[in-house]
Amino acid sequence: MQCMSNKAFLKHMKKVSEAIDDAALPSMLDAAEEEKAIAIRDGNVDCDRVPMCTVVADGVWCKRSYKTNYDSLSTIYCIFVSIIFASQVSNVGFKTGTVPHICVRNRYCSICPSCQNAKQTPPSHACFLDWNKSATSMEADIIADGFLQSEKLLGLKFNKLISEILTVCKVVGYTMPCGPNIMVEKVECKNHVLHDYCHKLTALTKNTKLPVTSRNLSKKQIPIFRTAVDKAIKFRAAGNEQLNTRICMLKADVYNSPLHIFGDHEHCDVYFCNGNNEGEINYVPGLKSCGLLQEIIKIICGSVSGHVSSLIADQNNLSESFNSIINKHVARKRINYALRGQYKMRCSTAAV
Numbered sequence: 154m155q156c157m158s159n160k161a162f163l164k165h166m167k168k169v170s171e172a173i174d175d176a177a178l179p180s181m182l183d184a185a186e187e188e189k190a191i192a193i194r195d196g197n198v199d200c201d202r203v204p205m206c207t208v209v210a211d212g213v214w215c216k217r218s219y220k221t222n223y224d225s226l227s228t229i230y231c232i233f234v235s236i237i238f239a240s241q242v243s244n245v246g247f248k249t250g251t252v253p254h255i256c257v258r259n260r261y262c263s264i265c266p267s268c269q270n271a272k273q274t275p276p277s278h279a280c281f282l283d284w285n286k287s288a289t290s291m292e293a294d295i296i297a298d299g300f301l302q303s304e305k306l307l308g309l310k311f312n313k314l315i316s317e318i319l320t321v322c323k324v325v326g327y328t329m330p331c332g333p334n335i336m337v338e339k340v341e342c343k344n345h346v347l348h349d350y351c352h353k354l355t356a357l358t359k360n361t362k363l364p365v366t367s368r369n370l371s372k373k374q375i376p377i378f379r380t381a382v383d384k385a386i387k388f389r390a391a392g393n394e395q396l397n398t399r400i401c402m403l404k405a406d407v408y409n410s411p412l413h414i415f416g417d418h419e420h421c422d423v424y425f426c427n428g429n430n431e432g433e434i435n436y437v438p439g440l441k442s443c444g445l446l447q448e449i450i451k452i453i454c455g456s457v458s459g460h461v462s463s464l465i466a467d468q469n470n471l472s473e474s475f476n477s478i479i480n481k482h483v484a485r486k487r488i489n490y491a492l493r494g495q496y497k498m499r500c501s502t503a504a505v
Contacts, residue, residue, distance in 0.1 A: 163493070166494075166495065166498070167494075169498070170494055170495075170497075170498040170501075173498055173501045173502050173505065174498075174501055176501075176505050177255075177501040177502075177504045177505050180252075180504065180505050181252060181253045181254060181255070181504060182253075182307070183251075184251030184252060184253040185253040185254075185307035185308065185309055187251060188204070188206050188251070188253065188309060189204045189307075189308060189309060191206070192204035192205060192206050192309070197312075199310060199335060203304060203308070203309070203310050204308070204309055204310070205309070205310040205311070205312040205335075206309060206310075206311060206312070206313075207311070207312070207313035207314075207315065207340075208311045208313070208314060208315070209314075209315040209316065209342075209468075209470055209471045209472050210296045210299070210314055210315075210316045210472065211316060211317075211470050211472030211473065211475075211476065212291070212292050212295065212296075212472075212476075213476040213479055213480070214227070214288070214486075215227045215483060215486060215489070215490060215491045215496050216486060216489070216491075217486050224288055225260075225288045225491075226259065226260050226261040226288075226489070226491040226492075227257060227258065227259045227260065227261070227490075227491035227496050227497075252475060252504050253307055253309070254299050254303070254306070254307065255500060255501070255504050256295045256298065256299055257496065257497045257500055258283060258284040258291045258294070258295055259281045259282055259283055259284060259491060259496075259497075260282070260284050260285065260288065261281075261282060261491060261492060262280045262281050262282040262492075262493075263492040263493055264276070264278050264280070265280060265282060279494065281493065281494050281497070296314075296316070299311075300314075300337065310335065311337065312335055312337060312338065313337065313338045313339075313340060314337050314338070314339055314340065315340045315341075315342055315468050315469075315470060315471075316339070316340075316342060316470065316472075317341065317342050317345040317470065339463070340463045340466055340468055341460045341463035341464065342468065342469055342470040343383075343386060343464055343467060343468060343469050344469045344470060344473075345470060346456065346457060346460050346463075346464060347379045347382060347383065347457075349456050350378065350379065350382070350452065350453075350456045350457050351375055351376075351378065351379050353452045353455075353456055354371065354375050354378055354449070354452060355372075355375060357371065357445075357448055357449070357452065358371050358372040358375075360448070363443060363444065363445050363448070364443050364445075367439070367440055367443050367445045368445070370415075370436060370440075371445060371449070374414050374415075377414050378410065378411070378414065381410040381413065381414060381425075382406075382407055382410055382457060384425065385403055385406035385407060385410065385425065386403065386464050386465070386467050387467060388424050388425075389402055389403040389406065389465060390465055390466065390467040396465070399465055400461050400462050400465050402422075403461045403464065403465055404458055404461045405420075406422065406425065407453060407457050407458055407461065408450070408453060408458065409421060409422075409425075410453075411446060411449050411450070411453070412437055413425065413426055415435070415436040415437050415440055415446070416433050416434055416435035416436050416437060417435055417437040475503060475504075478503040479499065479500055479503040481503075482499035482500075482502055482503055483496065483499050
């Protein structure tokens with residue numbers, strides 16, 4: 154069967170893209186209206202009666218980086234709505250699971266460079282080039298722009314952000330004429346913190362300066378390290394104590410988790426361990442003498458303990474589910490759709 158020409162394909166793709174955009178915009182506006190109604194109902198408004206809500210934000214590139222190659226031509230970031238009650242009032246999160254805002258950045262247009270190479274003036278076309286900086290700088294710019302445009306476009310203010318992006322909260326906020334300015338509160342995603350924790354533990358097991366027997370012992374226990382911290386988070390998040398008390402208890406549990414895993418149960422809380430593990434070998438003295446336990450504690454200090462005030466909320470990044478839908482529409486990132494408008498069209502399809 155004869156395939157359609159490139160010209161015909163682009164013509165039909167343009168029609169489909171316009172139809173998808175027409176469907177995506179009302180869908181996202183409806184999501185914003187739903188969030189506004191919930192915020193007003195719960196009294197989450199500022200002094201100007203503008204509704205405020207908690208959101209989850211995350212992004213995805215159209216090309217796999219494999220942690221080494223950060224040169225994607227395009228990226229999308231979505232702001233994924235997730236209403237969360239204050240931790241000191243309730244530990245139950247209410248999530249609407251809606252996407253009120255997406256934004257795509259492109260560093261390439263297939264027509265402009267070809268005309269430039271031929272030393273010709275580019276013809277009239279829909280140019281998708283809207284970013285001329287590095288690929289890694291797209292993420293913070295997109296989320297910051299989404300926050301700064303939220304009140305104008307959606308009639309909402311985002312006062313709390315669940316994400317692994319570190320820089321965005323330094324540049325976004327809301328100026329209030331009737332009171333103190335509203336700065337965005339950053340809540341770390343639990344999954345990303347624990348993933349980073351396990352990644353650094355895995356790297357530690359490859360440190361040839363440490364005894365091979367101790368490294369092999371730690372390597373087998375890496376999944377248990379994550380499970381132990383996750384169990385502590387869930388228990389402390391559901392506690393009835395004051396917030397600051399629960400944070401201190403969680404930090405103590407996190408520091409105690411490697412001792413528990415390696416057989417020392419002297420400081421284990423009753424919910425975590427009954428301490429009656431007869432016949433279990435205590436590897437802690439040996440791991441201390443070789444220095445491996447100290448290295449694990451350093452990783453905890455750098456990757457986990459500093460985020461306990463966020464981990465006590467026990468929140469994950471819901472945007473990953475949206476990213477998985479995008480990946481289905483872009484052939485698992487195996488085809489380059491960033492040369493024209495096809496990548497944006499597929500992202501809008503995922504939003505719908």
